[in-house]
Amino acid sequence: MQDILLSWLRRFLPIGTIVILMLSAVSLSRVSPISAGFLPIMGLHFWSIPQPMLIPISLVFILALLQDAIFATEIGLHPIIWLVFYAASLSSAFAVQGNRVMSLTIHYALLSLLVPIMLNALTLLKARGFAGIGDAFVGWAGACLIYPLVALSLKWIEKKIR
Amino acid sequence: MRSHSFLTPVAALSGRSKIWLVALILLAFVCLFVVSPRLQMQVLNNGLAVSSLARTAEVISYPFTAISNLVKKISKLRRIEDKYNLLKVEYESLLFLQSYAERLEKENRLLREVLQYRIESPENFASRQVARVLARARGSFAHNVIVNVGTEQGVAVGSIALHRGALLGIVTSVGNSGARVRLLRDPQSRVAIKIEGRAKRALLAGRGARRPLLLFARGEERIKDKARVVTSGDAGVLPPDIDIGSIVQSGGDVIEVELDAEVDSIEKLDLVSYKQHSGDINNDDVDSAGQ
Structure with missing residues (x-):
């Protein structure tokens, strides 16, 4: 029973x-709305x-x-960004050493x-305006700083379940 | 399932998956660029979806809110600690000032004793009672009030009636639970007074009218209009320096005094028993004051 449960947990963990x-x-969007959008992408990238x-x-x-x-x-905005990011992530996975x-x-x-670039490009196409180029890149920089913490946490969880 | 290798080949996705990927990206493009904004808003603003989302967000945000509150509380505690340290320093300083003030007070008291200078303060009053005016007599021949406190409350003949710190009259007769106060306006009222801050002394005499008269003003000095009049304390009947009123020069030799106490509309007054000074001076105190 425990094995089955663990197997399900491993399967649905990502x-x-x-x-x-x-x-x-x-919750994070109250503090940093732009960085918050990057948070789920971190999980997507990690797994x-x-x-x-x-x-x-x-x-x-x-x-x-x-x-x-x-x-x-x-x-449709996030599906395009996520799917392109996902594809790019898979295609360049070989670059990650361990x-x-x-x-x-x-x-x-x-x-x-790619995220701020695509976000601005899609907004330009859709609304003939930018989504705030500076803000998007600031969000990207914030997300890069948060990423190691997220990655470490996910690694810890993965280790516990494995 | 594939092995959990971190070196996933580029072609990790099967051909079918690649088609799926392209199809979904295209679908997303269709959603974004083809579906009307109105329909999009309807989907996004669906009440059930919004409330479910709000509830979920509330649950998820609980730990973040708790952490945020904890951080706020810690910073608040730090601010309190800073204030506490500041107050501690101020408290030490105040303690020093208090001891300094006490020393000055003691020295002041001893010097007063040496100079035989007395200042009236509440500690010189043996008892203090708030009395309610029950009846009043007003006319050319009498100005007095009857109040609801008497010997049972510690009032005696000679007790002083004050209204807002100003002299109103003197108790002339007292019963168990009532007393009669002769007001300063009464024709029989005579009070020794002085002009505040000067050596000028006189007698304040009631005459049944609104303003009592100033009699036997001694000294060469001319009395100025609106000069303050206080009790002189001569003869020891009344304590010195109790406010009475101010001088009103009505022309000629007649000098009247406008009383501070509101006699006409008075409802309550203070009755105090005056504790006479013994005049004894402690020799030790004198010695220390001299030093």
């Missing part, structure tokens, strides 16, 4: 942590590199839609640059 990070972003099969693409899409609902952004937090952070920092 999705579960992404959901928790997404909901935590609601997509070692265990891409545990994060189905359809679930990424659904979670991104949920993110749209939470932050009341236009539907599961060291440092290499993961650098990888995340480079990849997550």
Whole structure:
């Protein structure tokens, strides 16, 4: 029974942590609204590199839609960003040397640059205006600083369950 | 399931998954650019969704709120600690000042004893009673009030009636639970007074009118209008320096005094028994004051 439970927990851990990070972003949004948007992407990045099969693409899409609902952004904005980020993350996973937090952070920092770029590009296409380029990059910088903490926490949880 | 290798190959996704990925990205584009903003707003502002989201956010945010409150409390405690330290320093300083003031007070008292200078303060009053005016007599021949306190409350003949610190009259007769106060306006009232801050002394005599007269003003000095009049304390009937009123020069030799106490509308007054000074001086105190 315990084995089954642990097996289920291992299976749903990536999705579960992404959901928790997404909901935590609601609280964090009171402090730093832009960095908060990066929080679930951190989970997506952390898990997509070692265990891409545990994060189905359809679930990424659904979670991104949920993110749209939470932050009341236009539907479809986050799914595009998340899916492109996910694809980019998988495609460049070879660059991560082991599961060291440092290499993961650098990888995340480079990849997550896509987020403010895409956010502004999509906003430009949709509303003929920018979403605040400076703000988006400040959010990116804040997220890069938070990432090691998130990665360490997730690693700790993973170790406990394994 | 694939092994949990951290070196996932680029082609980790199967061909089907890649198609899915592209399809979903396209779907997202359709949602973003094709679906009307109105429909989007309807979906986003769905009441059930919003309330569920709010509830979930509340639950999730609980630990964050708790941490935030804890941080606030800690910073508040630090501020309190800073204030406490500041107050501690001020308290030490105040303690020093208090001891200094006590020393000065003692020295002042001893010097007064040496100079035989007396200042009236509440400690010179043996008892103090608040009395209610029960009846009043007013006319050319009598100005007095009857109050509801008597010997049972410690009032005696000679007790002083004050109103807001100003002299009103003197108790002339007293019963168990009542007393008669002769007001300063009464024709029989005579009070030794002095002009405040000067050596000028006189007698304040009631005459049944609103303003008592100043009689036997001694000294060469001319009495100025609106000069303050206080009890002189001569003869020891009344304590010195109790406010009475101010001088009103009405022309000629007649000098009247406008009383401070509101005699006409008075409802309550203070009755105090005056504790006479013995005049004894402690030799030790004199010695220490001299030093």
